Amino acid sequence: MANDDGMSPEVQRMIQEAQAMMTDEVMEETLRSKAGVDPSHLATLLDLVAIGITNGAWRNSCIENWHAEGRLSDGDMMRINSYTTDAVRRRLKGWCIESGIISASSSALEGTDVEDMDVLVGRIFRWLTNAERRLPTGMTLGELARSREDLEEYEDHADRALSGFTGQMEDKGVRFGLLRTACHGALACSQWWAHPTWPDRVERFIRVLDDATEPHWGSNGERRERLGVEPPSVEDRDILRSTLLESPWKLDATAAEWIVDAGIGYLTPETGLSAATASDQK
Structure with a gap:
């Protein structure tokens, strides 16, 4: 006989056993x-x-x-x-x-x-x-x-x-x-700010911005070209790095949109932690 949630005693038992292992x-x-x-x-x-x-x-x-x-x-x-x-x-x-x-x-x-x-x-x-x-x-x-x-x-x-x-x-x-x-x-959420890998992600993102040959941009850099002109607040790399590391919420709307479009969430930090298991920060 199922309980009020529609679960049979067998399913309940399996859930309890799994929880006990945690x-x-x-x-x-x-x-x-x-x-x-x-x-x-x-x-x-x-x-x-x-x-x-x-x-x-x-x-x-x-x-x-x-x-x-x-x-x-x-x-x-x-x-x-x-x-x-x-x-x-x-x-x-x-x-x-x-x-x-x-x-x-x-x-x-x-x-x-x-x-x-x-x-x-x-x-x-x-x-x-x-x-x-x-x-x-x-x-x-x-x-x-x-x-x-x-x-x-x-x-x-x-x-x-x-x-x-x-x-x-x-x-x-x-x-x-x-x-x-x-x-x-x-x-x-390994792509989120405050995650231990975030500083490495930011550093790689800053490097990628100034390297049109980075595979991140595609075989011919087409993805970088599609982004268009950088917003003024992205041009100053030192300020950009500091804002991304300390308080990304202070980015202006145009810069935040450009950065997400640039794929910061898809860069794998060079720390050994794969982003493949992560969810998007979007």
């Missing part, structure tokens, strides 16, 4: 072997958690549908995703300080309980769903949503995603939930 050690090894990340380094772990939360609670929602409808361009998505990741990361780090977690090692998270995480998640939810929150594009979230119904659709998604984030901690502990979300960020 442990802190499995998540740590995944980060090491698949993403080249040291899970004991707290700052790096929090960066990846921020990416994972942003991808799950923001991008993989009706926001992506609004993007497809033309409400947001590819360049807009790059700016908003990086801005949102930064905001989530700042809240994670602020919460750590408030909780007395000042060690550089992620083992300091072991004494944290789910109630403490509920406070953090509540802050993230309120910030994400604030209709008056202004996006890097200049519009507010409410203006992007266009209707109360659309805004509520996003609120429902964010609530489900963040509830899932804390729900897994109730079963296996706070550190497990953070490690699992970090794996999500590391493997599903």
Whole structure:
């Protein structure tokens, strides 16, 4: 007999067995072997958690549908995703300080309980769903949503995603939930700002811009030609590098669109981590 979700007892059993195999050690090894990340380094772990939360609670929602409808361009998505990741990361780090977690090692998270995480998640939810929150594009979230119904659709998604984030901690502990979300960020979003490979991606992108013979541009450089003239804010490579590394959301709309069209998301960083398993930052 199936349960309320339509799952048979056999399917339920298989899911439970698979979940039982997921442990802190499995998540740590995944980060090491698949993403080249040291899970004991707290700052790096929090960066990846921020990416994972942003991808799950923001991008993989009706926001992506609004993007497809033309409400947001590819360049807009790059700016908003990086801005949102930064905001989530700042809240994670602020919460750590408030909780007395000042060690550089992620083992300091072991004494944290789910109630403490509920406070953090509540802050993230309120910030994400604030209709008056202004996006890097200049519009507010409410203006992007266009209707109360659309805004509520996003609120429902964010609530489900963040509830899932804390729900897994109730079963296996706070550190497990953070490690699992970090794996999500590391493997599903390796083209995102704040990912450990982002600095190498930026450096390669800067080099490629000044090398018309780079295979990235095609056999005859045709892709580079199709891009057209560089926006003024792209011409100064030092400023471009600094902005991409520190705050891509501060790019102007024209530059952000040009950079995405130039294929920054398709360049493989020279770090041994393949971009083949990554999702697009768009």
